[in-house]
Amino acid sequence: MSATPWQRAIAELRAALGAARGDEAAPGLPDEARLRDALARALALCVPPELRDALARRVDAREAAAPGSDAHALATRELARALEEWESDAFAERALGRSVEALPGVGPKRAHGLAERGLGRVVDLLFHLPQAYDDRRSLEAIGDLRVGQHATVIGTVRSKRVESKVARGRAQRVLEAVVGDDTGTLVLRWFRASDRLAAALEPGVRVLATGDVRRYRFAKEMVHPELERLGDGDAPDASGADASGADASGSDARPPAEDAELRVVPAYACPEGVAPRTFRTLVATAVERYSDLVPGWLPDALARDAGLPAPGEALRRVHAPEREARVRDYAGFASPAHERLVLEELYLLELGLALRHARRARAPGIALDASRGAAADAQLPFALTAAQARALAEIRGDLARPSPMSRLLQGDVGSGKTAVAFLAAVTATADGHQAAFMAPTELLAEQHARSLARLAAALPAGLRPRLARLTASLPRAEADAVRARLARGEVDLVVGTHALVQDDVRIPRLALAIVDEQHRFGVRQRAALAARGEGARAPHALVMTATPIPRTLALTLYGDLDVSVIDALPPGRAPTATWLAREGDGKQVAEALRAALDRGEQAYVVFPLVEESEKVDLRSAVDGARRIARAYPDARVDLVHGRLSAEERAAAMARFESGETRILVSTTVIEVGVDVANATLMIVEHAERFGLAQLHQLRGRVGRGGAPGTCVLVARGGGEESEARLRAMLETTDGFRIADADLRIRGPGEFLGTRQSGHLPSLRVADLVRDARLVARARNAAFATVRADPALGGAPGLLRAVEQRWGERLALAGVG
DSSP states (O other): OBOOHHHHHHHHHHHHHHHHTTSSOOOSSOHHHHHHHHHHHHHTSSSOHHHHHHHHHHHHHHHHSOTTSHHHHHHHHHHHHHHHHHHSHHHHHHHHTSBGGGSTTOOHHHHHHHHHTTOOBHHHHHTOOOSEEEEOSSOOOGGGOOTTOEEEEEEEEEEEEEEEEEETTEEEEEEEEEEEETTEEEEEEESBOOHHHHHHOOTTOEEEEEEEEEEETTEEEEESOEEEEOSSSOOOOTTOBOTTSSBOOOOOSSOOOTTTTOSEEEEOOOOTTSOHHHHHHHHHHHHHHHGGGOOBOSOHHHHHHTTOOOHHHHHHHHHSOOTTOOHHHHHTTOSHHHHHHHHHHHHHHHHHHHHHHHHHHHSOOOOOOGGGGGGGGGGSSSOOOHHHHHHHHHHHHHHTSSSOOEEEEEEOTTSOHHHHHHHHHHHHHTTTOEEEEEOSSHHHHHHHHHHHHHHHHTSOTTTOOOEEEEOTTSOHHHHHHHHHHHHHTOOSEEEESGGGGSTTOOOTTEEEEEESSGGGSOHHHHHHHHTOOBTTBOOEEEEEESSOOOHHHHHHHSTTSEEEEEOSOOTTOOOOEEEEEOTTOHHHHHHHHHHHHHTTOEEEEEOSOSSOOSSSOOOOHHHHHHHHHHHOTTSOEEEEOTTSOHHHHHHHHHHHHHTSOSEEEEOGGGSSSOOOTTEEEEEEETGGGSOHHHHHHHHTTSSOSSSOOEEEEEOOOOOHHHHHHHHHHHHOOOHHHHHHHHHHHHOTTTGGGHHHHTOSOOOSSOOTTTTHHHHHHHHHHHHHHHHHSTTOTTOHHHHHHHHHHHHHHHHSOTTO
């Protein structure tokens, strides 16, 4: 950490005060002159004016007393005590944490409104960065304005007119002002004009206006432009009064210069009821009064090598770009000032992940004898791919260590993650321990139980784990029996849903916890499973996902996990062909389904809903199954959806796996985990309604045997975002490229539902798509910091900053 400008100034004052008291030699200036020089530098900083006043008063009181007198000694002691307090990290934290009521012009009502939008503290305003920048450095002649142009002009008010009218049942007060220069005239129009604005636009007044140029009848106009009155202190805000009834002009205390607005102006996402100019003034005031109290946590060498400004200077540049600023860099968050603030945030986040990783490495775990289960590899009915073998070797290396494994296993659909996880479980069970395999849905747990039972059946008796399934829908007597067998150690490998983490479930010899499709679980559920180890020893944790996660997101969501990637499909697996069908292409889709049936193959037809909805025009799976059954009377059609009982779903899936059912109509409950080799055709109805990750998962359900697969995406509407998803599906079958496209289209906040499931950190400055290049840099710096100081014992301020920013979000996520 580097000291803030305020802390450095106070340190200089303390040194000068010590020299004046004879505590040390005073290099350079005489004692009192040095004190005055240090005071001048402190008073020039961006800190609260009352703080500057308090500092100046204490120094003046000391100087007013006669040297050597009791009054002088008392004033010196009081100054020293104040300097000590002001230099502390805690003082800056308290100041930055003040309510926005500490800023002039902010009353309780506005402060409450800002707090409801996450802007209740001064520090919140400081880091509420502009979402865009308006370049007003170039003036346009009014006669040269072009329709559609965003422009800034200066003109003289030629005339104004105020008219009251009723539009759509609401009264409006329309203000129209004609402004002109030597080249032409322009109409400025407001539909909700305040009395103050109307009074300010008297003929002869010179104004600066910024807005979008439109054509109305035979004239050019700006509607609701931002306005600056030139030549006096009256700077009306075109938005009138805010929702609280207070005037929203945001006028400056001093008259603006002729070029007052000829600069790069920040544009913010403004809270409702606060006019843009008012909000700009509020943020500018916070920056002017508090920015030099903001600490910098980034390692000095990293900031210096990258040529980055200090945080306070970065905030000032970001909120008020210099006249020569490159607007493109600022708008793209690519300026050095933006980079400093982004790296600061990412560094603290990655520090939290690094600390969690280090804590796990120190925790007592269960060292397994990995050689005992190795014989199972050759007993499987297929040979592992090189990618599977590499991932398994990495996992077994972790299992052999006395600290708990924390590993993410990534692999595209059909890459063979389940087989790798099974062999990892056998490594634990062959050494006399238990393993648990948790899936997000009952259907997926049932499918995994069947798949693992088939794999186990291929092993010799000495290696074959005793399996059981535990889900919420099991009959009570059966579930009680499974729990009892688990508690007695008579089950080696249990497969289940969140039922595994209920309080009455005991797995006394649990050494390996496997979580499949981990993004569907809440943080507490994953932590609860990981906590069920042997006494004080934590089990190894393996989390899996069939939805590849872009590297940037993985480093942020799972930055404390080691990652294994299965990046190759089994031999003979050809990429699934994908084509897009629109309204009117029903005949071709029907022919594709008939051709698959004639070849003796099976097909899925997936719908987004179970029943008709009055809100959205979707075909339901129920009606779809009836229509398909009528159209293909020679083929058995089954329907699977989440509202069926476990027994009904299992029976339907068993019929499809055996080949008795030829067409399986379903909702997305078959999105993951279903593996039927003879299924070669996937038809997705209303594909525009599905997420990109869902579509990719569904496509991965076909072509898993020897015959190639085909996925037909039937689109019946949709907007720009859905079209982007469909284009991505047609362009590639690579899961990682799909994930990158999904991240670009939806943004990190919605990727995999991470915001809802508690994974994604609440980043206030950084963006994981835009700032991808900075994530690895922040991570490397953070892990180097923790390697040098594993618990940050030598940097308590830095540790406190990590805990305050991320402690609550990171404390529970113990298994990824």
